[in-house]
Amino acid sequence: MPDLANERVDHRFKALPPDAEGLTVGELAAQRRNLFTGGFTTPVLALSAESVEHNLRLLETYAERHGLAFAPHGKTSMAPQLFDRQLAHGAWGITAAVPHQARVYRAHGIARIFLANELVDTAALRWLAAELDADPGFRFVCYVDSVRGVELMDEALRAAGAARAVDVVVELGAGEGARTGVRTEDGCAAVADAVAATTTLRLVGVAGYEGEVPGADSERVRAWLRRLTGLAAEWDKASRFAETDEIVVSAGGSAWFDTVAEVFAELPALSRPVLKLLRSGAYVSHDDGHYRKLTPFNRVPEEGALEPAFRLWSQVVSRPTPEQAFTNAGKRDAAYDLHLPEAQVVRDGRTGEIRPAEGITVTGLSDQHAWVRTEAGADLEVGDWLGTGLSHPCTSFDKWQLIPLVEADGTVVDYIRTFF
Template sequence: MTSSAIDVAPILETILDGRTKGIPATTAPFALGDIADKNWNVLREDMPLPLMVLKRSNLDYNAHVFLDYLSANSLSLAPHGKTTMSPQLFDEQLRHGAWGVTAATINQVQVMRHYGVSRIVLANQLVGKSNVLSLVADMNSDPGFEFFCFVDSIDQIENIQRHLENTVQSRPIGVLVEIGASGGRTGVRHKEQAMAVIKALRAAPDQFSFCGIGAFEGAIPGLEQSATPVNDYADLIIEIISDTPQSAYADLDEFILTGGGSSYFDIIAERFKTLKISVPVRVLLRSGCYVTNDHGACRTAQEEARQDPNRHWNSEFRPALEVWSYVQSLPEPGLGFLTMGKRDVPFDAGLPMPFKRYRPGAGFLDVGECDIFSTNDQHAYVRLERDSDWKVGDMICSGISHPCTAFDKWRFIPVVNDEYDVIDGVLTFF
């Protein structure tokens, strides 16, 4: 069963004007839903640069590729919403078969709930009075809201219980016990710890419902050498579940087993699919970056998966995010500057990569040998060939590395067709 699509109509009524990054300064206020009527085109310089755009054709392509993979392997998906924090894109993901949406913080949960997401996995620890009470209040007010969070210690369980002492719960909080890796991020490290946490949850059935196991393989030490640690980690998880007393989950309609970020989801899926217990198992991936992929870290991870004969991923996502900027200065041979910087593009997992050049009045030109080697807040430093024919005013299209830290720099992102006509727009809520 998938989660129902959500109501994004209120977002389309949002008024934009020249104060909005990416909107021409002289534009009178208008509703986002009317943006296609503006007949703007990026290559005509109708919109100010820098500008991050979403390619409609590649968004659709990625959605269908992943849906085919999920269907062929009997997998479920709760894409990580932190990647885009765009309810409009959540809606598209749900319409393409997502079972739910994943959040990393209660604030993200609140945004998702505001627009009607009815099934959410908080792939993180639920800690603190305000977070606990707001979550329980939402569950109490909406019987149709399904929620699951990660728990990895008895201390965390007791922290939640302390804040629930004077609170009436209409139903228990859904809990997934998180298994971690030594030297990695959160999660219990050993089988004995996992059993103790499960026992503590089962001892408080009015407050908690043990629903399965959560994991994240992307922060395991040693991945810079090979993907082998992912296999070992997945095997540990299967071993822990296999040794869990049947009584811990015998009353469940299904056992949720969730992992799978954006780089090793195929390994996790293959390992998790081997689990056989007395109740149905839902193998739930939480990949988020597939929706746009990128020209950097995500693309590299996908290529490595396809080239590894032991992996189970043979498809290819297409990068749907592009950032356009102007050449603003060529102060010396071999050095250029673009009108974008840390405020506009990610830099945590690699710098942007110029791959297209457009000169107004002349058309597309060869971008030449070039690379961005540094960024300031609003400048990108570009190393050029000394005889480069770049000119001030040329429009440079760059790919990015790491969608999660690209979306958070833009409140408004135009959606364009392959001719760069603006046909739609999305808003983000970071």
Template structure:
């Protein structure tokens, strides 16, 4: 590892949007080698601009105005619906972006592993959901250490089987640990991901959790994204069915006094159909108050494909004129046009998401163009047909508007998570593509 890439004193993060302690240098992919070492707070003064080719390609960038819009929009949406927001940190794994989400009003953050949780805790997170099963001895020990080190930290993780509970209990006995973990019972969907499949299975597990000395049953959780297909009729029906099943379990547990806290924690919500789980998160007529927690994560950058299609359906269901804006782009250079109809870009699997669909050309800045006004939408016949490790295959109509060597192509993505994990840093830019800061990631 290049030591200078790791930000100085990041365990005590600044309240500013961009870490003042992040040091950038040759260890950072696409950072200008001739620039030496720079702290991120110095970037704005340099007046670097992507359109001036001040940085190398490919380059992943975050548009500051879209980030700010998305942070405000999602926080306002959650407040309007009467629920808390605990964004999924696995999307970005960026302490700077975690800080922005907390500063915008997030109730807490969500993670998938104890390692991710530790990154969040160091960034200032004090309420967290691990939306996953925790059962390995090393993870249980790590979680216990974090809780003991930070007295103000609350963490809830998921349990979906008696087998998992027994492993937790065995670990607790072996370690002579008597402080129970806070847990949420997870409900699932047959044939899909984790979670109890039936009401009977969930009820048996809930009773065991409530009577176990190793855990405290604090609420119920589900993930509705596994039921969605980006078909409005199907999604409303499937997610509503899941919500009904979860509410039945919640009411049964409440009626029998199985919940350990004074407030019941109910959590759901990915980044696609989060509006459809609101009836669960606002369940009423229980014996104690409910904290409904929405866990959407990709909203902070949104995307140009997968989530955009889902959000268009949500906008229709909610009667909204607008929602989220794409904030994450990857810029690539046309490096070769070896034959009619085929060009190659300097961007490949190592640089950009491709797990859901291939990147989508959005705009082009021809060689020599130095202003946003000179950029153009890419012709509709331009499309990425394949990726190698370092190359993107750009197919186009040779009789039409062809790309040329030296052109800069702005690529849109589906599923931001798998672009973030390919970059140890990202430049933050203004709408005119001046570099104003940077973030780093901790994958």
């Protein structure tokens, strides 16, 4: 397993102090520099240490309270340090979307991987067969959603001489116009029959993603989830899971996990223990836009509340008119696929005082500039630092390879390495 603390700090990692070049990440972290006065350059993305810990604990207790196993989607962060902390907070394993992500997980010692996609890449299946055969303790589960996909998997695994069967779950599509997945129960049965006809695959359950239900609302999501659990119960009665000791039923992104918990609780006792597997991933950093509005905790506030953990700091580099300013963070630095950054605070370039960003709005992003509109009386000067909240954490981590983990007083206590 790579030792991330011994990686050298250099020009590859944006925003880190130039005078830290040559130090290891561990040595730099031990210096506990201040984000604002410790030599960091702008723009710089900061991850709140307190909010990350809060969010990890909240989902751990939520899953325990509702009898759910938890395999958070790692594509959100691709940060092994966060995977380790999720596992320490009770996660069953980590979810992947593509083979590269699974390889990163294995390189960092992840023992259980749920791949939420059909895997038909011959080279990836050859790698998977070798991983499974070399490590009896490695658990891997992936989707199947077509008879042709089953045929391709079987062909590649037989060619690889796979000794262990690959565990698969049939993906039930979330309806017409949704993303992947088999659209009908009869279609699911045909895929399950194809799996049963192989020796290289083993049917262990059913799964899907409720976030793709067209026109998603609580009733539509609930109806689809009941189709999913109904399929699991029907197939159990038909002895389709005879080859496994545990039945997997999995769903759950970051927008509807309350409904997943509700419907999974209705699942009757089956002939084998059931692994009710939730896969939410964006909760670790949460956000100031998309998921802040959609989080299930808004619907069920007594369960708690996630905290946005990212803040992007950039510096005002131009103030051409009283109504306009530009900072030095743009599309290369800020998540922008759904909503623009939200101006939250200003750090005064003269005094270091931090004040609310009143009358200040980010209106656009260029490659390396944020367009900022200022209302009459807004206090913003060249040299000030603007702290912005970000929307949609799924595209924040992938723009930064080494992210300072910062306490509330500005002390940097660690650096989070990402692998996109």
